[in-house]
Amino acid sequence: MVCASLSFIILLAIIIFILREGLPAFSKIGIFQLLFGTEWSPTNNQYGLLPMIVGSLVVTCGSLLLAVPMGIACAILLAEVAPVRVRQMLRPAVELLVGIPSVVFGLVGMLVIVPTIRQIGGTGYSVLAACVVLMAMILPTIISISDDSIRAVPRKYKEGSLAMGATHWQTIWHVLIPAARSGIGAAVVLGIGRAIGETMAMIMVIGNAVIFPDSLLSPARTLTGNIAVEIQYASGTHASALFATAVVLLAFIIILNTITMNIFKRGISGTGNR
Amino acid sequence: MAQVTARSKQKIATAVIWASGVVTALILLTIVLYILAKGLPYVNWQFLTTAPEGGLSGEGGISSAIIATVYLIAFTIALLIIPGIGTAIYLTEYAPDNWFTSAIRYAINTLAGVPSIVFGLFGFALFVTALHFNFSILSGALTLVCLLLPTLISTTEESIRAVPQYQREAGFSLGATKWQTISHVILPAALPGIITGIILCIGRAIGETACLYVTMGGGSAVPTSLLSGGRTLALHVYYLATDTRASEKAMATAAILVILIIIINTLTNWLSQRFHTRMVGRT
Numbered sequence: 001m002v003c004a005s006l007s008f009i010i011l012l013a014i015i016i017f018i019l020r021e022g023l024p025a026f027s028k029i030g031i032f033q034l035l036f037g038t039e040w041s042p043t044n045n046q047y048g049l050l051p052m053i054v055g056s057l058v059v060t061c062g063s064l065l066l067a068v069p070m071g072i073a074c075a076i077l078l079a080e081v082a083p084v085r086v087r088q089m090l091r092p093a094v095e096l097l098v099g100i101p102s103v104v105f106g107l108v109g110m111l112v113i114v115p116t117i118r119q120i121g122g123t124g125y126s127v128l129a130a131c132v133v134l135m136a137m138i139l140p141t142i143i144s145i146s147d148d149s150i151r152a153v154p155r156k157y158k159e160g161s162l163a164m165g166a167t168h169w170q171t172i173w174h175v176l177i178p179a180a181r182s183g184i185g186a187a188v189v190l191g192i193g194r195a196i197g198e199t200m201a202m203i204m205v206i207g208n209a210v211i212f213p214d215s216l217l218s219p220a221r222t223l224t225g226n227i228a229v230e231i232q233y234a235s236g237t238h239a240s241a242l243f244a245t246a247v248v249l250l251a252f253i254i255i256l257n258t259i260t261m262n263i264f265k266r267g268i269s270g271t272g273n274r
Numbered sequence: 275m276a277q278v279t280a281r282s283k284q285k286i287a288t289a290v291i292w293a294s295g296v297v298t299a300l301i302l303l304t305i306v307l308y309i310l311a312k313g314l315p316y317v318n319w320q321f322l323t324t325a326p327e328g329g330l331s332g333e334g335g336i337s338s339a340i341i342a343t344v345y346l347i348a349f350t351i352a353l354l355i356i357p358g359i360g361t362a363i364y365l366t367e368y369a370p371d372n373w374f375t376s377a378i379r380y381a382i383n384t385l386a387g388v389p390s391i392v393f394g395l396f397g398f399a400l401f402v403t404a405l406h407f408n409f410s411i412l413s414g415a416l417t418l419v420c421l422l423l424p425t426l427i428s429t430t431e432e433s434i435r436a437v438p439q440y441q442r443e444a445g446f447s448l449g450a451t452k453w454q455t456i457s458h459v460i461l462p463a464a465l466p467g468i469i470t471g472i473i474l475c476i477g478r479a480i481g482e483t484a485c486l487y488v489t490m491g492g493g494s495a496v497p498t499s500l501l502s503g504g505r506t507l508a509l510h511v512y513y514l515a516t517d518t519r520a521s522e523k524a525m526a527t528a529a530i531l532v533i534l535i536i537i538i539n540t541l542t543n544w545l546s547q548r549f550h551t552r553m554v555g556r557t
Contacts, residue, residue, distance in 0.1 A: 074299060169280075227394075
């Protein structure tokens with residue numbers, strides 16, 4: 001029981017510490033100025049987080065747009081279409097990729113993707129590079145969880161559908177995917193969480209300039225990057241503003257989780273299966 | 275006619291799935307092969323045993339990073355095991371169905387989703403600043419414990435739940451107390467699963483950067499005590515990539531990380547297969 005309380009205490013401690021350090025920023029700068037201010041310039045006492053909020057959202061959405069269709073396609077391939085031998089080769093590879101450290105993805109991004117994008121225009125350190133790197137990072141998660149949930153659909157669903165004369169593809173599209181959607185949803189939510197929380201790989205490829213990204217080739221900065229880049233030398237209101245950044249980040253994660261959980265609850269109760 | 279459309283649809287869909295699936299898999303495999311191909315040629319004995327010298331050209335090897343990584347992980351796991359396994363035992367065997375249990379479950383689920391950098395910030399505020407551990411292996415390890423606790427709890431819980439109910443009943447029917455049953459029947463049966471969980475945690479600790487970046491300082495000297503700062507292999511990759519021009523050394527370090535992850539994956543797969551055979555009996 002003492003042990004069990006520990007994780008509860010840690011969560012409380014995290015919330016208390018982050019709030020305690022972050023609240024002075026909210027009161028000193030003003031919550032509106034902090035959330036919607038467009039200038040972030042600690043030397044001039046300007047602390048607006050909007051560029052970073054936009055940066056985080058753009059990068060997350062971009063990488064999801066790329067990764068979700070590819071991930072689900074790959075999961076269908078693994079779970080239903082591919083012969084056993086292909087599956088036996090690919091599945092461990094995907095699992096391996098889940099564990100590859102984010103700095104390694106960041107490094108490949110820096111040495112391969114950034115120079116490639118530089119050919120198109122700009123410095124290469126850009127929103128586009130960040131989206132591509134994030135895509136590669138969240139793909140394995142999405143693939144392996146979607147694959148699991150498609151394979152967890154009871155066999156009789158598939159047999160029932162095939163027995164009624166549906167083709168394999170019709171069975172996949174109309175029976176298996178709908179039945180597995182809560183698992184696939186969970187995979188996407190995990191992907192979002194990983195994308196929003198990713199720090200080091202983002203610092204390495206996104207350029208970290210505090211501006212509104214006006215094109216895919218322009219640099220940007222994420223909320224996580226904002227904390228990591230500046231915390232080691234920040235003090236006073238500046239440090240407090242960084243803790244406030246973490247408050248915003250946490251709020252995002254909690255809101256996201258709640259919204260998606262509600263959507264899936266509704267979706268599941270609608271069809272009447274658990 | 276409808277048959278024909280369904281058939282051709284099936285063909286098109288299968289082709290699309292194959293194409294996109296294979297492309298995706300190829301992209302991912304290329305990343306791993308690229309790192310290994312670019313990095314491994316630079317890995318040699320000297321690289322592993324000399325300390326990094328710092329500076330713009332990034333001279334030297336990775337010995338201090340290896341030592342710091344080993345220190346950090348050993349200390350983290352030592353701190354992590356008792357609370358992690360204890361919580362899992364409590365939740366599976368003792369916890370009544372009340373608000374306290376659901377509060378703990380909520381806390382564990384929420385902690386599992388908190389980004390690494392937020393743990394880092396917390397560690398920075400509590401361990402580095404408030405407790406004056408400064409940028410050190412100790413601060414890094416304590417932060418990592420917070421980060422890894424949910425992972426270890428849930429993997430241990432799963433493996434304890436996988437122990438069949440009749441083994442518990444057999445324990446009780448022999449007159450064993452609840453704790454005797456847990457320590458002599460359930461934990462030994464669940465041990466391979468628990469070890470798999472610990473190895474998973476080691477794997478995550480090896481790859482973790484963001485929360486250590488703000489708690490360990492990143493000095494390149496060989497750490498002499500728990501209170502001295504340091505950089506893990508993963509942090510070393512970051513510093514090499516951003517502060518120096520030694521991209522081939524960064525690649526070499528990354529290749530070592532990838533190989534470590536491959537070893538850890540193979541180990542966990544092997545263990546969980548053995549665990550599975552033991553639970554369901556030999557087939």
